[in-house]
Amino acid sequence: MDFWPRFNQQFLRYTDLGISLDVSKMGFPEGYLKSKAADCQRAADYMRELEAGEEKNVDEGRMVGHYWLRDVSRAPERDAGGQPVRSYIDDCREAIASFAEEIHGEGKFTHVLLIGIGGSALGPQLVADALGQPDDKMRVAFLDNTDPDGFERVLGQLPLASTLTLVISKSGGTKETANGMKTAQAAYAAQGLSFAGHAVAVTGVDSALDRVARGEEGDDEGRAWLRRFAMTNWVGGRTSVTSVVGLLPMALQGLDFRAFLDGAKAMDARTRGADPAENAAMMMALMWHHAGGGTGKRDMVILPYKDRLALMAKYLQQLIMESLGKARDLDGTAVEQGIAVYGNKGSTDQHAYVQQLRDGVDNFFATFIEVRENFGNGRRGESESGDYLQGFLRGTRRALADKGRPSMTLSLARIDAYTLGALIALYERAVGIYAVLVNINAYDQPGVEAGKKAAEAFICFLHQCRKRLEDASGEKVRAVDVHAGIEDYVSAKGDSQSPTIEDVYHALVHMAHNDAGVIQEWGSFPEEDTFAYQG
Amino acid sequence: MDFWPRFNQQFLRYTDLGISLDVSKMGFPEGYLKSKAADCQRAADYMRELEAGEEKNVDEGRMVGHYWLRDVSRAPERDAGGQPVRSYIDDCREAIASFAEEIHGEGKFTHVLLIGIGGSALGPQLVADALGQPDDKMRVAFLDNTDPDGFERVLGQLPLASTLTLVISKSGGTKETANGMKTAQAAYAAQGLSFAGHAVAVTGVDSALDRVARGEEGDDEGRAWLRRFAMTNWVGGRTSVTSVVGLLPMALQGLDFRAFLDGAKAMDARTRGADPAENAAMMMALMWHHAGGGTGKRDMVILPYKDRLALMAKYLQQLIMESLGKARDLDGTAVEQGIAVYGNKGSTDQHAYVQQLRDGVDNFFATFIEVRENFGNGRRGESESGDYLQGFLRGTRRALADKGRPSMTLSLARIDAYTLGALIALYERAVGIYAVLVNINAYDQPGVEAGKKAAEAFICFLHQCRKRLEDASGEKVRAVDVHAGIEDYVSAKGDSQSPTIEDVYHALVHMAHNDAGVIQEWGSFPEEDTFAYQG
Numbered sequence A, B: 001m002d003f004w005p006r007f008n009q010q011f012l013r014y015t016d017l018g019i020s021l022d023v024s025k026m027g028f029p030e031g032y033l034k035s036k037a038a039d040c041q042r043a044a045d046y047m048r049e050l051e052a053g054e055e056k057n058v059d060e061g062r063m064v065g066h067y068w069l070r071d072v073s074r075a076p077e078r079d080a081g082g083q084p085v086r087s088y089i090d091d092c093r094e095a096i097a098s099f100a101e102e103i104h105g106e107g108k109f110t111h112v113l114l115i116g117i118g119g120s121a122l123g124p125q126l127v128a129d130a131l132g133q134p135d136d137k138m139r140v141a142f143l144d145n146t147d148p149d150g151f152e153r154v155l156g157q158l159p160l161a162s163t164l165t166l167v168i169s170k171s172g173g174t175k176e177t178a179n180g181m182k183t184a185q186a187a188y189a190a191q192g193l194s195f196a197g198h199a200v201a202v203t204g205v206d207s208a209l210d211r212v213a214r215g216e217e218g219d220d221e222g223r224a225w226l227r228r229f230a231m232t233n234w235v236g237g238r239t240s241v242t243s244v245v246g247l248l249p250m251a252l253q254g255l256d257f258r259a260f261l262d263g264a265k266a267m268d269a270r271t272r273g274a275d276p277a278e279n280a281a282m283m284m285a286l287m288w289h290h291a292g293g294g295t296g297k298r299d300m301v302i303l304p305y306k307d308r309l310a311l312m313a314k315y316l317q318q319l320i321m322e323s324l325g326k327a328r329d330l331d332g333t334a335v336e337q338g339i340a341v342y343g344n345k346g347s348t349d350q351h352a353y354v355q356q357l358r359d360g361v362d363n364f365f366a367t368f369i370e371v372r373e374n375f376g377n378g379r380r381g382e383s384e385s386g387d388y389l390q391g392f393l394r395g396t397r398r399a400l401a402d403k404g405r406p407s408m409t410l411s412l413a414r415i416d417a418y419t420l421g422a423l424i425a426l427y428e429r430a431v432g433i434y435a436v437l438v439n440i441n442a443y444d445q446p447g448v449e450a451g452k453k454a455a456e457a458f459i460c461f462l463h464q465c466r467k468r469l470e471d472a473s474g475e476k477v478r479a480v481d482v483h484a485g486i487e488d489y490v491s492a493k494g495d496s497q498s499p500t501i502e503d504v505y506h507a508l509v510h511m512a513h514n515d516a517g518v519i520q521e522w523g524s525f526p527e528e529d530t531f532a533y534q535g
Helices: A004-009 A039-052 A086-106 A121-131 A148-155 A176-192 A208-213 A244-253 A257-270 A280-292 A313-324 A354-359 A384-402 A417-437 A446-472 A479-485 A487-492 A503-516 B004-009 B037-052 B087-107 B123-129 B146-156 B175-192 B208-213 B242-255 B259-272 B280-292 B312-324 B355-361 B384-402 B415-437 B448-471 B479-485 B485-492 B501-514
Strands: A013-014 A017-024 A111-115 A139-143 A163-168 A199-204 A227-231 A299-304 A362-373 A407-412 A518-521 A530-533 B011-014 B019-022 B111-115 B139-143 B163-168 B198-202 B227-231 B299-304 B366-369 B407-412 B520-522 B532-533
Touching: A004 A039, A004 A148, A004 B501, A013 A257, A013 A280, A017 A280, A017 A417, A017 B019, A017 B111, A039 A313, A039 A417, A086 A227, A086 A244, A086 B242, A111 A176, A111 A244, A111 A384, A121 A139, A121 A244, A121 A417, A139 A148, A139 A176, A139 A244, A148 A176, A163 A176, A163 A244, A199 A208, A199 A244, A199 A362, A227 A244, A244 A446, A257 A417, A257 B384, A280 A362, A280 A417, A299 A313, A299 A407, A313 A503, A313 B355, A313 B407, A354 A384, A354 B242, A354 B312, A354 B448, A362 A384, A362 B415, A384 B037, A384 B175, A384 B448, A384 B501, A407 A417, A407 B448, A446 A479, A446 A503, A479 A487, A479 B163, A479 B520, A487 B407, A503 B384, A503 B479, B019 B111, B019 B280, B037 B259, B037 B280, B037 B532, B087 B227, B087 B242, B087 B259, B111 B175, B111 B242, B123 B139, B123 B312, B123 B415, B139 B146, B139 B163, B139 B175, B139 B242, B146 B175, B163 B175, B163 B520, B198 B242, B198 B448, B227 B242, B227 B479, B242 B259, B242 B532, B259 B415, B280 B366, B280 B415, B312 B415, B355 B384, B407 B415, B448 B479, B448 B485, B448 B501, B448 B532, B479 B485, B479 B501, B501 B520, B501 B532
Parallel strands: A111 A139, A111 A163, A163 A199, A199 A227, A299 A362, A362 A407, B111 B139, B111 B163, B163 B198, B198 B227, B299 B366, B366 B407
Antiparallel strands: A013 A017, A017 A407, A518 A530, B011 B019, B019 B407, B520 B532
């Protein structure tokens, strides 16, 4: 069968951006795009209102301003709270550039340690890996969890005296980041180094972290950190890579953050219209909708054939799943929306799970991401390895199509700051548009609170359990005894937070594996296990 | 509601292995396990036959022997081809240990470069990351793709003079590995170093790679490599981490590969019975079956709350999806089986996609992997960060359960070679059992061939296109012209491999981005684009 006419028709390309999108293997029917014209217009209108400053994050009563970061001329003068927007963006860019210049000029710092999680880490991780070069001005490492062993592993490999630490948290209340900061602080102190003298805060004005960084609170009281950068409430974490969150580490690493912004701006300019034949973000959103029936019936498999984009799928997991994975639509109707995203890189994944993609469960659509140039840094050159990389992508795309498994292909001329900015902007816009198509708020994340609260509750009664076990002064107790012993505490809690015997059991097992002197004796079942402080 | 009795009942633990499995939040009905008793018996019988040496990889006519690697006493004397099995396993272990000792003793080599893909890389990558310590005897790096830029990035960071390179490929015909080898060879040569003097082959006896390593073929003709290790055809790539593929890099890194084998052996011993109440692999396989209705209706989300297990989900993607993602069952019936697997690590992923897991599409079940000890290397100690890590796991598990989203929890006392071996053996066995439950061959991978063949075809006609463009000596040609020009080549190919105009177009665009002097001029559509060598 000759797909050439169809390919010509369904190959959308931005030659000046070096990006094209081929949807000819998505298997949508003739007339499909036309049938969606009204939806497309609605989505384009919605996005125009959003960019004009309407409070589209309705649940949190916030504007959605990440597009302004790339084109200040389209931003409102002031945000909903009356704070300046345009001058904030301009000043922030200047401050980033001059701070990076200053740090590079001093020559004191060789490494950056970024402490952040979720939106405060995933973008910077993607950018650092995709664009990093051996001659970067600084190397970037990350603390992005609350794993004490993981903290040690990273900190142990850093020359702290010459490491500049960025702590990134909008509220300053994110526990993983706070724990990472405390651990880093202790590591600096253990080497006789002042943390404040090596630290930069990226946070909301007057947040808990901001106060610490001003030297008003915390371990370094009285000593202000090297610098503070302000985050705003109109940029969400998962779209913050073109804000100070992404730009500051980029600038420190020595990457061209202005080119990154220019790429995003150029893509934004191409993706505002209602016609999917000219708007790649609209086309992608429609394809996602068509593939999954608008209810996420198919997973999105991301297959970039380039080592430098190995973190792309992880980045998109957050951008797409946290934005689209919602329980209710904008009318309050229960919907259970979302699209599951996974993938690593090609052709490597062909040796992992492409077997299932071709032969197995038919529950996905693939997105191939192709990078045309074999080498980075604009160097041109033939490469047999590169010929094969291209061959494997084309071969796998064909093998999936032969089995009727849908795929689309994004082609990038190369990986550089400009193209990466454009690629990210393309996905941001596609997510925004898809959310309009399925009528949800893409900008809040109400579902993550429950887990955090339950975790806080766990920490509280863990302390209760520690105390109760101490009170038992060496006597062996069971989970059920300790649970009874903290009965007042339990009954004071609301139903949803009240610790169960099982929770208490796990708290005790946790202690038995970590707290000095706590011994667990195993029974046949958990209810028979005993715990005690050994004298 | 009080889940304590249910938890007690549904908490399967191997206290001596430090591993337990909690399925109390999987939401299976009372009586479910009993109703599956006959299936469980069938699965246990099948696995017993498999371990006894029956050719269970029926499509490839091979035995499935990875369990023998951990317990030589259960292996047959000889394989189907009459080659010794027991002495192979014993000799191989000894050879690995003595080779590592020799290399460490010499002190010449500080780094290992492993060149392999799929099963020849994913296990070693998981192990190196999970068990690596700052004082390891050698550091391990990987080439696991055919990306020329990716190759340069890794090779540029290695001190080649003191880098020992392992090339791992059973057939020696895997193109990514062959390309990685050629690129490494060129990098050694560029520094005036003999590749053969730094290289070790892990491959099938008399494979193409084996002949190169014997010095009979290839660039280093006449010079044998440092060492060759034999792979056998009764160990598949995705279950090869307890074979020489996993053990050799472990030993070189200075890790305790015998403890790793012991852990796997101990788990094997616990997971042979038919009773899911005592066999954690049987229980897991039943839970997968229950969650996905035996047709993979739910994705498997892997959430290890430990940085060191961040590659676990990627490892399991191969093990599970390549094993289970099959088009036909053992009776030849079309089934489209499999289970999609994804995940990274907790609590980090809570800030990425747990929003969707809790609120969004109800198309998954989660597996929490918990590591009880805060620190590695057997060091005991309280840690607020560790308390939170435990709290986040418990909190998220509860938050999912509150919404009726199924999850199971695997608890490990710690991450060490023994426990990691046991964990991998647990999953290997669960995959084997699940395959029996759904009546498929878990040990072949017929679906990956199509993509490889299509890729080979692409490379062949890419050469044709290069030639045709040269023949045009500077004249501008379109894809359709070049396609017509290679008509003889096209018609000589079978239908499924015959290059389309679109294939030719992409070959030409690939050349325009990489080959010296090839220029693309853009028309309105791909069919109008012209390509030419610039004089």
